[in-house]
Amino acid sequence: MRALAAEDPDAPELWALVAEFRRECPKCGAMRDRHEARVRRGEPKHFRRPEVGDLTLVIEVMRFGDDGQRMTAYQAEPGRADEAALGKLAAR
Structure with missing residues (x-):
């Protein structure tokens, strides 16, 4: 709310x-x-995955229209170890 x-x-x-x-x-x-x-935008969020260990991703919340629909995306900063770890998870 x-x-x-x-x-x-x-x-x-x-x-x-x-x-x-x-x-x-x-x-x-x-x-x-x-x-x-x-409203959360551009904030780091920390995760621990057994497959790749700790990683930090940046959250972005995108809003669509006036009906409250939204999409949350997490991304790694380019060139960092978090990007490689996210790539390993995506390849699974």
Whole structure:
């Protein structure tokens, strides 16, 4: 929900749902208020695969249209060991 709020901060349906959560569970509302909403782009994410060991990939989230569809892609930085490890996984 926080990512949706970051994308469309004026969505009335979203804020109605947030208000309902606050009424039903004040503790949940307080937890929600402590975290900032953001859209993830270009962040490193660490993985451990038994076949290749540790690797770090960069996440990109692509959004399509206004209906909330999205695709998440992970990629290795070119020329790094992570790229070779990802290639080994792809060849399996």
